[in-house]
Amino acid sequence: MKFGKEFTSQMVPEWEEAYMNYNYLKTILKEILTFRRRRQQNQTPPAHFSSPKTYVLKRRSFYRAFSGLTNRYNNEDEAYNNEDEAILVSETEMEEQPAECRSHQTHVLHRSSEEGAENELVFFKVLDDEFKKVNNFYRGKVEEVVMEAEELNKQMDALVALRVKINDPHFQTSSTAFNSGPLEEIDELEERPEKEHNKMVSLEILNSVKINVIQESAISTLKNILIGTKSDLSFTKEELRNAQTKLRQAFVEFHRKLRLLKSYSFLNQLAFSKIMKKFDKITSRNASKTYLQMVENSYFGQSDDVVKLMERVEAAFIKHFSNANRRQGMRDLRPRSKRDKHRITFFIGCFFGCSIALAVAVSLTIHIRELLVSEGRDQYMTNIFPLYSLFAYIILHMLMFAITVYFWKRFRVNYAFIFGFKPNTELGYKEILLLASGLSVLTLAAVLSNLEMEMDERTQSFKAITELVPLGLVVLAITFCPFNIIYRTNRFFFITCIWRCVFAPLYEITFPDFFLADQLTSQVQLLRVFEFYVCYYGFGDFKRRSNTCTQSDVYQILFILVAVVPYWFRFLQCVRRVCEQKEYNQTANALKYLSTILAVITRTIYVQNRGMSMRIIVATSSGVATIFNTYWDIAKDWGLLCRNSKNPWLRDRLIISNKSVYFVAMLMHCIEAQLENEHLNNVGQFRAFKSVPLPFSYEDGDKEL
Numbered sequence: 001m002k003f004g005k006e007f008t009s010q011m012v013p014e015w016e017e018a019y020m021n022y023n024y025l026k027t028i029l030k031e032i033l034t035f036r037r038r039r040q041q042n043q044t045p046p047a048h049f050s051s052p053k054t055y056v057l058k059r060r061s062f063y064r065a066f067s068g069l070t071n072r073y074n075n076e077d078e079a080y081n082n083e084d085e086a087i088l089v090s091e092t093e094m095e096e097q098p099a100e101c102r103s104h105q106t107h108v109l110h111r112s113s114e115e116g117a118e119n120e121l122v123f124f125k126v127l128d129d130e131f132k133k134v135n136n137f138y139r140g141k142v143e144e145v146v147m148e149a150e151e152l153n154k155q156m157d158a159l160v161a162l163r164v165k166i167n168d169p170h171f172q173t174s175s176t177a178f179n180s181g182p183l184e185e186i187d188e189l190e191e192r193p194e195k196e197h198n199k200m201v202s203l204e205i206l207n208s209v210k211i212n213v214i215q216e217s218a219i220s221t222l223k224n225i226l227i228g229t230k231s232d233l234s235f236t237k238e239e240l241r242n243a244q245t246k247l248r249q250a251f252v253e254f255h256r257k258l259r260l261l262k263s264y265s266f267l268n269q270l271a272f273s274k275i276m277k278k279f280d281k282i283t284s285r286n287a288s289k290t291y292l293q294m295v296e297n298s299y300f301g302q303s304d305d306v307v308k309l310m311e312r313v314e315a316a317f318i319k320h321f322s323n324a325n326r327r328q329g330m331r332d333l334r335p336r337s338k339r340d341k342h343r344i345t346f347f348i349g350c351f352f353g354c355s356i357a358l359a360v361a362v363s364l365t366i367h368i369r370e371l372l373v374s375e376g377r378d379q380y381m382t383n384i385f386p387l388y389s390l391f392a393y394i395i396l397h398m399l400m401f402a403i404t405v406y407f408w409k410r411f412r413v414n415y416a417f418i419f420g421f422k423p424n425t426e427l428g429y430k431e432i433l434l435l436a437s438g439l440s441v442l443t444l445a446a447v448l449s450n451l452e453m454e455m456d457e458r459t460q461s462f463k464a465i466t467e468l469v470p471l472g473l474v475v476l477a478i479t480f481c482p483f484n485i486i487y488r489t490n491r492f493f494f495i496t497c498i499w500r501c502v503f504a505p506l507y508e509i510t511f512p513d514f515f516l517a518d519q520l521t522s523q524v525q526l527l528r529v530f531e532f533y534v535c536y537y538g539f540g541d542f543k544r545r546s547n548t549c550t551q552s553d554v555y556q557i558l559f560i561l562v563a564v565v566p567y568w569f570r571f572l573q574c575v576r577r578v579c580e581q582k583e584y585n586q587t588a589n590a591l592k593y594l595s596t597i598l599a600v601i602t603r604t605i606y607v608q609n610r611g612m613s614m615r616i617i618v619a620t621s622s623g624v625a626t627i628f629n630t631y632w633d634i635a636k637d638w639g640l641l642c643r644n645s646k647n648p649w650l651r652d653r654l655i656i657s658n659k660s661v662y663f664v665a666m667l668m669h670c671i672e673a674q675l676e677n678e679h680l681n682n683v684g685q686f687r688a689f690k691s692v693p694l695p696f697s698y699e700d701g702d703k704e705l
Helices: 003-009 013-018 022-042 052-063 074-082 117-167 182-189 203-208 218-227 237-283 288-297 305-321 326-333 342-368 377-383 385-410 415-419 429-455 457-467 469-479 488-502 511-521 524-538 553-580 586-608 612-637 660-668 674-684
Strands: 087-091 104-108 209-211 696-698
Touching: 003 022, 003 237, 013 117, 013 237, 022 117, 022 237, 117 203, 117 209, 117 237, 117 305, 203 209, 237 288, 237 305, 237 326, 305 326, 342 429, 377 385, 385 429, 385 469, 385 524, 415 511, 429 457, 429 469, 457 469, 469 524, 488 511, 488 553, 511 553, 524 553, 553 586, 586 612
Parallel strands: none
Antiparallel strands: 087 104, 209 696
């Protein structure tokens, strides 16, 4: 793999704009190479002719003293090489800044007056700008992690004090015995004798500490509304356990940030080295040594703050959260990357092949036995077909989602971070295709067995069992959910998001919650099929393949309510965001879903009771809802229709380079672009890490990490 592709693949997606623009610099070098080749074609010297500079260098090399086999004139060689340097790097004089923080400017020597030298000047101008950008970004991020380390020190002080208070209630110590946090303590222990560092924790820290109460359940939210929030320490083991869990998560996320910063520094240093070597190769000049020496002496080239912090974090984590087990601690801090498994690809092909074979078998069975012209055709389509359509909707949605995930991966959208999945637990497009193909095999096999059992004379007496095949497939899909097989973590995450959607006002709204609620608004027909399942098997005569669902007033009312439920979830989520997060633009979003609810209700009533006046109401409500939803999705959720942007009528940042894709999407209104917009927001703010809630807050007003 070429370095350019490898460099891009290892970038942190949210920091992509902060990396050196390697491809642009490479483009400038290609222009320099093209110009030089064109000039050489126009002025090609004879093969036996040597340039004057080459001749002079050869003569000087013969006149110089013999260096000896032991390189006794090494200093003279270096001085001679410095005579042929192609660039001069100077620092901007700013007394208030240290040497490694000053700006640098590169001057091209010898050839500044030659034809084509302006391309080299442009190259070094861009290179200096990229170096300044990388250096400043790295310095800013290091300052951030140092501040976060100080906050973690305070949190660990409180945790250690709480641990001592609970495990040893009779422990007493002076208020001046503990002067530094665990991170500083471990750093100091490496330099001083062990006897000098028997520091004891001060329990007086707990007098100025409050518990950060986070509403993690519907019950806790209701308690907060009814009886208020309790933030004082009660010194219980449950408080200690919760504090340890949150701080453990904070340490893991902090260590991940340090690892990415270290990788950021290494990748950019390597990129500068690669691009300068390409410049030397193309221009036949000796510029890389001087420039790379400046890069090495810069802040991001020589700063070891991140490495030291990583060592201290690892030592503190192993001591306090892994029972001094280094192997276990490092396994938790550095989880292994997810690897593609060949058996997944094999089973995808196997299941899709079986699905095609079963689909052909079902079609042949229907055609050979002339089921489409039989007497029970209408009865079958009215009762049995809707039951199997449930799985068709699910499979179709999974296939569409797999395609979406594929394009997220291709265009480097960090969906695992945006959704908040645990490390290496997110499903890729192959895993989703595996689930969809496996479910299609089960569904088609159930359809074929249903047809065979119905047509076979030997199974005529088992009609009840025949009719229970679709219900049995649903029960099978539900019963295996609690077992730790087939991506249980993802099933639990999905069920949790559904639960939070149902009780939307009682939970803090996160991206997965309203993303799933938006997906449910596209699955109204699937929810109505669930309603039909309950009516058909609960109140219908499934043994005789008949039901009176459509004749029931209760069913008709529920038929309307089921269609409204997903939009009601989104309405409640918008209200919660307006009240809690003060996002007042969500008021218009809530009105949008209210208009959609009105349109769905009027349209459903019109289907049941047609009339001219009702038709006018339906047309008006549907038109308003359609215009409102289309504009909001395109202009707000997608961030498009910006007339004065760099890309007319789109937006400044585009993940897909082909602009026509966005216009086709606006016309078809067929893709979900909220996650892409969320990704661009993270890129704009260089936000690549989760906001980890910390267990303690100090009364002096310190902010959380």
